[in-house]
Amino acid sequence: MRTPICEKLGCELPIFAFSHCRDVVVEVTKAGGFGVLGASTFSPEQLEAELRWIDQHVDGRPYGVDVIIPTKYDKEAETTTEDLEKLIPDEHRAFMDRLLAEEGVPELPPDERERIHKEIVEGRGNMTPDGARRLLRVALAHPQVKLVVSALGSPPPDVVEELRERKVMIGAMCGKGEHAARHKAAGVQVIVAQGTEAGGHTGDIATMVLVPQVVEACGDEVAVLAAGGIAKGSQIAAALALGAQGVWCGTVWLGTRESELDPFEKQVMFETRSEDAVRRKARTGKTVRMTRSKLSEAWEQPGAPKYLPTPLQGILYNEAHARVVRAKRKDLYSFPAGQVVGMINEETSVRDVMYRMQLEYLETMERLRKLDPSES
Numbered sequence: 417m418r419t420p421i422c423e424k425l426g427c428e429l430p431i432f433a434f435s436h437c438r439d440v441v442v443e444v445t446k447a448g449g450f451g452v453l454g455a456s457t458f459s460p461e462q463l464e465a466e467l468r469w470i471d472q473h474v475d476g477r478p479y480g481v482d483v484i485i486p487t488k489y490d491k492e493a494e495t496t497t498e499d500l501e502k503l504i505p506d507e508h509r510a511f512m513d514r515l516l517a518e519e520g521v522p523e524l525p526p527d528e529r530e531r532i533h534k535e536i537v538e539g540r541g542n543m544t545p546d547g548a549r550r551l552l553r554v555a556l557a558h559p560q561v562k563l564v565v566s567a568l569g570s571p572p573p574d575v576v577e578e579l580r581e582r583k584v585m586i587g588a589m590c591g592k593g594e595h596a597a598r599h600k601a602a603g604v605q606v607i608v609a610q611g612t613e614a615g616g617h618t619g620d621i622a623t624m625v626l627v628p629q630v631v632e633a634c635g636d637e638v639a640v641l642a643a644g645g646i647a648k649g650s651q652i653a654a655a656l657a658l659g660a661q662g663v664w665c666g667t668v669w670l671g672t673r674e675s676e677l678d679p680f681e682k683q684v685m686f687e688t689r690s691e692d693a694v695r696r697k698a699r700t701g702k703t704v705r706m707t708r709s710k711l712s713e714a715w716e717q718p719g720a721p722k723y724l725p726t727p728l729q730g731i732l733y734n735e736a737h738a739r740v741v742r743a744k745r746k747d748l749y750s751f752p753a754g755q756v757v758g759m760i761n762e763e764t765s766v767r768d769v770m771y772r773m774q775l776e777y778l779e780t781m782e783r784l785r786k787l788d789p790s791e792s
């Protein structure tokens with residue numbers, strides 16, 4: 417399974433793991449893959465602590481960091497959070513409050529509300545050009561960070577230049593064939609072609625269709641990783657067959673012992689079917705593939721207020737989500753997850769997932785080899 421990207425980045429397997437959880441990043445990296453920490457929700461101080469911990473646990477291996485550092489920002493990026501809160505219409509607040517009250521979901525204790533508000537403020541800070549650069553500076557102070565991925569759009573020229581000087585590879589997420597050429601022109605070296613099946617913010621095109629388009633647009637200079645719908649070794653084989661140099665997985669780690677989800681949240685994942693990983697705007701105002709719940713669906717009903725733009729919808733949603741988790745209400749719980757959520761039915765460990773995927777990959781290759789008449 418070794419491909420050229422393994423040589424370039426210094427890992428044994430082209431299995432990339434996106435996670436907001438440092439334990440997942442460490443375990444994937446130690447198992448020969450390449451862990452990438454989703455950093456955009458951390459303050460610079462928190463990120464420093466997370467990366468120091470990862471450095472201490474990965475036995476000198478390389479790993480990556482994912483930040484939201486596009487060239488163009490939404491116009492709200494420079495608005496302070498207090499001002500943003502004022503922009504949430506009463507109608508929208510009332511809709512969410514009424515929904516939770518009718519469902520009997522208790523309000524948060526004041527200290528919990530304050531903690532969530534602080535998290536939102538810090539998260540918002542990272543969505544500005546200065547905030548993203550602060551996170552980048554923290555990441556670059558850790559020499560084991562060998563890949564920085566920009567989550568929403570091509571990274572700006574000064575960032576590309578700095579990363580190249582420091583010999584850190586530059587990656588970017590991509591949901592359309594035409595975005596690949598833009599990333600390539602911006603100096604991106606690794607493109608994550610993420611299909612609509614994926615958890616999180618996704619576009620409309622399926623991985624099977626997107627990956628060959630991106631590979632074709634990139635030529636040999638840029639490595640393409642396939643993302644969306646990959647949780648088994650046979651899917652890794654398919655991704656490599658489409659021309660990808662590796663796979664980038666997110667959902668499959670959510671059900672592991674190491675994941676950031678608590679037992680209640682994991683149980684929801686285990687019970688969710690593929691068709692219940694739906695694309696909705698309820699969480700951020702942009703389409704996110706997430707598990708369906710009464711909360712996600714309420715916003716889709718006739719008479720519901722229109723979705724607010726990012727980040728206003730997210731500010732409104734985050735507090736409601738915290739109330740739902742605290743009340744352990746499965747019927748109201750939604751979390752980003754891809755269609756492969758339907759293939760995850762019980763808790764395992766990251767190490768088990770890595771081992772199983774390699775075994776399945778070998779079995780698949782053996783099956784394919786037998787299809788070649790010259791082999792029989």
Ligand SMILES: Cc1cc2nc3c(=O)[nH]c(=O)nc-3n(C[C@H](O)[C@H](O)[C@H](O)COP(=O)(O)O)c2cc1C
Nearest residue numbers: 434567614615616643644645646665666667752754
């Ligand atoms: C819970 C969750 C949160 C995610 N958050 C981000 C993010 O902050 N930045 C990002 O680039 N991708 C994010 N993604 C998308 C992943 O990077 C990845 O492309 C996707 O999970 C791959 O598809 P899969 O879900 O089918 O494995 C997230 C995915 C999940 C499941």
